[in-house]
Every structure is written in C-alpha cells, then in structure tokens.
C-alpha cells in the first residue's frame with residue numbers, strides 16, 4: 275500500500291462521509307478540521323451541558339443507502355420528529371410552505387383581489403413573452419404576480435440576503451423558494467411535457483442536489499450533532515486520524531497533481547504529504563489556497579463566488595417551550611428564523627428549560643457579525659416586542675457564527691462555478707464535495723452522498739496508479 279495518506283479537508287457531513295468511504299476501501303485517511311469538534315454546520319456547540327445547534331438540523335433522506343448507514347450507526351438513538359413552522363406576515367401567522375387557501379383567507383379581501391388579478395396577468399404575460407435577462411425577480415413575478423411578489427418576497431429577500439432578487443440568478447428562486455401547490459402542479463406538467471418533447475433543462479446539473487425536505491424526519495436527544503459526533507468516533511475507531519484545531523493554509527500542487535497540504539495548529543505550520551485530497555472547504559477558498567496559484571480566469575471565478583454568513587444567538591429560558599411552533603420565520607426582526615429546541619425532544623438542562631436559537635443573516639463586514647453585545651441586544655428587543663418572552667426569563671445567552679452558511683446564487687455565479695469545477699476536474703488526484711465544496715444548497719444527506727461520490731471518483735482516478743505502485747516489482 276502507498277505510504278502517503280489520502281487527506282480529507284473539513285470534517286462536516288461531506289468530509290466525514292468521504293473519509294468513511296475511503297477507509298472502507300482500505301485507504302489510510304487523515305481528516306483535517308479547523309474547529310475543535312467535527313460536524314461542521316451539522317455539529318453543535320456544547321455549553322454548560324447543553325448543545326446549541328447551527329440551525330438546528332433535522333435528519334431526513336429518501337436515499338436508501340444514506341438512511342441505512344445512519345440508522346445502522348445511530349440505532350435507537352435516532353428519534354422520529356414532527357416539524358411545525360409558522361411564518362409571520364402583515365400581522366398574521368401563516369403555515370409554511372405557504373398554501374393558497376391561507377393566503378386567500380388571511381390577507382385583506384382587496385389585497386386578495388389585486389393579487390389574483392396580478393397573478394393571472396403576470397402568469398399569462400410571462401408565458402407569452404420571456405424577459406431579456408431572467409433573474410430571480412423576473413421569475414418570482416411571473417410565478418406569483420407583482421402583488422404577492424412584493425408582499426412576500428422582495429423586501430424579505432433583500433433583508434435576509436443583503437441584495438435584492440434582481441441580483442440573484444433565477445436558480446436561487448427555483449431552489450430556495452417553496453411553491454404554492456398550484457405552481458408545483460404547473461411545474462410538474464411542464465417537466466412532463468419537456469421530457470416528452472425530449473428537451474433538456476439548461477444550466478448546471480442540480481438533479482438530486484436541491485435542498486428539499488423529503489422522507490421521514492429524525493432527530494436525537496442531542497440533536498444532529500450526535501450523528502456527526504458518532505460518525506467521527508466510527509472513523510477514529512477504525513484507525514482514521516482526525517486532526518482538530520488544524521486549519522488548511524495551502525494546498526500544494528505540481529501541475530494538475532496535489533502533492534501536499536500546509537496546515538496550521540497551535541500557531542505552527544507544517545506540511546502533510548499526501549497521495550490524494552478530497553476538499554469540502556468552500557470551493558473558492560480551496561481554489562485560492564492552491565500553490566502555485568491558478569491562472570487569472572480561475573482566480574477571478576473564485577473571487578466572484580459569495581457566501582452569506584449567519585450569526586446564531588442561543589438563549590436558555592426557564593420554560594419547557596416558548597414558541598408557538600418549532601420553527602418561526604419573521605420579516606421585520608433582526609433574526610429571520612428562530613427555533614425552539616423544546617419541540618425536538620432534546621435533553622435540556624435543567625429540566626423544564628428550553629433553548630431558543632435565533633438566526634441573524636449578515637455579512638462578515640457588518641457590525642452584527644463582530645459585535646456580540648449588539649446582536650444579543652437586537653434579538654432580545656425583538657423577542658420582547660413580539661411578546662415571545664420577557665427579558666427576566668433569559669438565563670443564558672451565547673453567540674456563535676457560520677461564515678459560509680449559504681452559498682449566494684448571484685447573477686453569473688453559474689459561469690464562475692463551472693470554471694472552478696472544470697479546473698478541479700482536470701486534477702488527477704483531487705476532488706471537491708459538499709455544500710460549500712460544490713456551492714449548492716444541499717441538506718446533510720446530500721452532502722454525505724457527495725462525500726461518498728467524491729471518494730468513489732477519486733478511487734476510480736487513482737486506483738490504477740496506486741495499485742501499480744503497490745504491486746511487488748517483478
């Protein structure tokens with residue numbers, strides 16, 4: 275067997291799954307993680323006996339292999355979960371995803387009439403004439419009509435994402451915005467017709483790689499982090515090497531072959547030689563960390579891809595449940611989503627308490643990202659104003675952050691992404707996988723699947739060479 279290990283960068287769902295797969299095929303694997311724990315976005319922050327999640331996360335999948343692997347790993351610790359979501363618009367609470375019936379009955383009758391007229395107008399006009407440049411704004415207008423677009427999407431998207439829908443590629447609206455039932459049916463008819471006529475959807479392949487909640491929902495008594503924790507334990511039990519608190523600084527290459535990874539831990543840099551690499555780091559950061567540097571086209575593509583950050587404010591409250599649903603969305607507050615872990619069957623200390631997690635979308639340049647006291651004050655003021663809790667009920671507050679929470683499908687991102695994926699596909703011993711690694715809104719089970727697939731591609735690419743090197747010389 276080759277002396278050098280295969281190095282996997284990032285110990286989130288994708289990296290853990292890739293490491294598992296490589297291990298199961300007999301490869302020596304080193305898994306590198308910048309944080310002090312594995313799990314990435316699906317890991318949790320442990321504070322005074324409680325686990326605060328980035329989100330929090332629910333496990334679900336329709337993929338039989340991922341389901342069976344996670345059920346095998348977790349056994350009876352995997353608990354069924356029922357999700358409830360409410361969204362507040364114009365002083366009313368709506369179920370989520372929005373249903374046509376609720377919109378009709380809860381909005382003022384005059385608005386409903388205007389919305390219906392503009393819906394029909396935009397729908398028909400859109401079918402007759404396509405816009406010169408399709409953006410998320412033109413797509414949403416066509417799907418919902420001007421009135422509903424303005425009420426439900428325009429300002430909300432601008433606030434949560436920092437830019438208006440007109441600056442987003444149509445892929446953003448297609449993948450991120452849940453549809454009315456009627457529009458789902460219309461979409462299915464169109465897809466069926468396109469298949470019959472032999473037409474193909476344009477753009478980057480996203481089939482199977484779209485963030486959708488399908489299949490039964492699961493959690494554990496310590497949230498999703500118990501799953502990623504156990505994946506990491508299984509990896510190290512099988513002699514995998516997990517380097518925590520270790521940040522990737524450079525990926526060394528000779529032409530189209532990766533030769534090593536420069537990492538930093540405890541303020542010291544060192545180089546790990548490697549047989550091959552799977553990266554789950556943000557694709558643009560991986561591209562920019564290659565040394566020698568890639569050509570100007572790849573560097574400019576890497577600089578064009580953006581991520582939206584989220585600051586999470588975890589709040590412990592001495593009440594079993596605080597919110598009216600497990601997830602609640604707001605348009606006018608500092609946080610766009612807040613979750614009550616009391617609905618998840620989590621073990622929360624002390625008994626009778628719950629944990630709330632508020633999500634504040636921002637940019638790392640914003641003050642909300644850097645100023646902990648400011649973000650805490652903003653969240654508490656909104657909770658009090660919304661009559662969700664009183665300041666005196668708060669027992670603890672903690673702030674934690676995800677810099678690369680959401681890939682941003684801005685106009686033209688497809689070209690930048692396909693340039694980088696094209697560059698990486700030319701490498702003989704390198705693969706990129708995961709939500710950040712392939713710049714796609716995917717859920718944990720798809721990130722895991724991407725990890726498996728990247729390992730399979732890498733093994734197929736490197737197998738012949740490694741086996742030939744390993745064979746005894748005649």
Ligand SMILES: Cc1cc2nc3c(=O)[nH]c(=O)nc-3n(C[C@H](O)[C@H](O)[C@H](O)COP(=O)(O)OP(=O)(O)OC[C@H]3O[C@@H](n4cnc5c(N)ncnc54)[C@H](O)[C@@H]3O)c2cc1C
Pocket residue numbers: 283284285286287288289306307308309312313314315316328329330331332333334520521522523554555556584633679680707708709710711716717718719721
């Ligand atoms: C708010 C929110 C809620 C979500 N809710 C759900 C849900 O309920 N269910 C669901 O299935 N999915 C959910 N998702 C999606 C899910 O989080 C992701 O699909 C999944 O966690 C992605 O895994 P990954 O391994 O691709 O990336 P990540 O989890 O981001 O892992 C990448 C890892 O790389 C490490 N890393 C980055 N840079 C470096 C470096 N330079 N050196 C070393 N290590 C580095 C990071 O620390 C991280 O651990 C949610 C996402 C968000 C943002």
